[in-house]
Amino acid sequence: MELQEFLNYMNSGQTVVGGSEEHLYMTRLSQEALRLTAELNGSYHTPEEIREIFAELTGKEVDESFHIFPPFYTDCGKNLSIGKHVFFNGGCKVQDQGGITIGDGCLIGHNVVLATLNHSMDPAHRADLIPEPVHIGRRVWIGANATVLPGVTIGDGAIVAAGAVVAGDVPENTVVGGVPAKVIKKIEA
Numbered sequence: 001m002e003l004q005e006f007l008n009y010m011n012s013g014q015t016v017v018g019g020s021e022e023h024l025y026m027t028r029l030s031q032e033a034l035r036l037t038a039e040l041n042g043s044y045h046t047p048e049e050i051r052e053i054f055a056e057l058t059g060k061e062v063d064e065s066f067h068i069f070p071p072f073y074t075d076c077g078k079n080l081s082i083g084k085h086v087f088f089n090g091g092c093k094v095q096d097q098g099g100i101t102i103g104d105g106c107l108i109g110h111n112v113v114l115a116t117l118n119h120s121m122d123p124a125h126r127a128d129l130i131p132e133p134v135h136i137g138r139r140v141w142i143g144a145n146a147t148v149l150p151g152v153t154i155g156d157g158a159i160v161a162a163g164a165v166v167a168g169d170v171p172e173n174t175v176v177g178g179v180p181a182k183v184i185k186k187i188e189a
Contacts, residue, residue: 001025003059007079010131011099015120018127026097026129030075033057041071058082068092079116083138088112098131098150103138109162110144118150137172157187 006025009016016022036057040050050070051062057077068088074080080096083104091111094100098116102108114136120128132151136142140154143162154160155172164181173187 003029003078010079010097011133013098013131016129016131018125018129023129026076029078029097033074033077036077037071037073041073045070054082089144097129099133100136101133102136103140103156105139106136107141109142109146112142112144113147115148116150157189159187 001021006022009022016026036053040053045053047067050068051064051066054062054066054068057074058080059078060081062082063084065085066082069090071090072088072092074094074096076095076097079099080094081101083102083106085105086102088108089110092108093113095115095117100114100116114134116131116134118130118132119126120130134148134150135153137154137156137158139157142148142160143164145162146160146164146166148154148160148166152166152169154166154170155174157173158170159175160166160170160181161175161177161184164177165179166176167180170176170181171183173189175184175187176182177184
């Protein structure tokens with residue numbers, strides 16, 4: 001299996017059966033991501049060096065406006081698309097096999113989790129994985145310790161409060177918070 005074939009499969013939303021060719025390829029990608037995140041997190045790197053490691057991790061060019069405070073964790077990296085002027089604070093955990101798109105101008109707080117995989121509800125198939133993408137619009141601010149679950153879209157200009165668990169879509173220019181996250185207020189510009 002080649003990378004593009006794997007990404008096409010994951011982006012189709014089809015179930016990844018435990019032990020399948022797709023699952024084994026995912027495991028190989030995880031080993032590469034673990035190596036690269038260990039390099040990223042293991043010692044000091046200049047912003048330029050961080051962008052070089054990120055480019056290798058994602059397989060895509062990383063804009064010079066991208067900034068991150070390590071540590072950063074992912075078990076894939078290859079299905080992550082990052083816009084311009086994006087900032088990750090320390091401790092973020094990104095599970096991007098199902099696809100994560102982050103728009104321009106986003107701020108991602110300490111220890112944020114972005115998840116794109118669920119396991120089957122059927123105990124006989126619990127090892128199977130169900131990918132669903134996460135889409136984060138432009139100028140979104142996700143507060144510390146928030147978790148964004150598979151299949152969520154966060155609209156442009158939204159704010160996710162610290163500690164929120166986002167299980168459903170977030171309208172643009174709103175503040176959401178709580179567990180599960182609910183709209184707290186509309187942002188008036």
